[in-house]
Amino acid sequence: MTTLTINTIINRKHYELEIKPNLTLLSLLREELGLTGTKCGCEIGECGACTVLMNGHAVNSCLVLAPQIDGQEILTVEGLADGNRLHPLQESFLDHDAVHCGFCTPGMLMSAKELIDQNPNSTEEEIRTALSGNLCRCSGYQQIVDAVQHHAVTPRKG
Numbered sequence: 018m019t020t021l022t023i024n025t026i027i028n029r030k031h032y033e034l035e036i037k038p039n040l041t042l043l044s045l046l047r048e049e050l051g052l053t054g055t056k057c058g059c060e061i062g063e064c065g066a067c068t069v070l071m072n073g074h075a076v077n078s079c080l081v082l083a084p085q086i087d088g089q090e091i092l093t094v095e096g097l098a099d100g101n102r103l104h105p106l107q108e109s110f111l112d113h114d115a116v117h118c119g120f121c122t123p124g125m126l127m128s129a130k131e132l133i134d135q136n137p138n139s140t141e142e143e144i145r146t147a148l149s150g151n152l153c154r155c156s157g158y159q160q161i162v163d164a165v166q167h168h169a170v171t172p173r174k175g
């Protein structure tokens with residue numbers, strides 16, 4: 018199969034990549050770049066475990082072909098923290114016990130990030146709508162919604 022060259026920014030780092038045209042963004046992240054924080058659940062756009070931000074908007078990376086990120090900017094859960102400082106959403110998930118098995122967490126965080134970047138004071142209803150494409154098999158929805166709603170008032174550690 019022929020390959021394509023793409024240029025992209027992932028987690029603020031520039032990449033020039035040689036890829037197969039049928040590679041998904043999810044496979045590129047996990048298998049080619051070792052960014053396994055993004056999870057693979059259903060691979061058909063149903064579970065939201067693979068959610069990343071593309072130019073600031075949440076996408077299911079299992080439904081995006083890698084060639085589509087040429088010239089685009091991707092943010093994965095690995096890029097959320099600022100060095101050793103967790104993102105306020107990550108702190109809030111910890112403080113609200115919103116992480117159980119953790120499988121849905123990266124996708125939840127990325128969907129929540131798109132929301133709070135647009136509206137940091139979202140209502141519970143807006144949060145539930147924004148996270149409606151992300152499934153949690155541990156059913157920890159209330160803690161997750163609380164964590165997103167109160168992320169700005171979570172006391173910083175250390």
Ligand code: FES
Binds near residue numbers: 065
């Ligand atoms: S793995 Fe992409 S939506 Fe489930």
Ligand code: FES
Binds near residue numbers: 152154
């Ligand atoms: S914490 Fe287990 S799937 Fe959500």
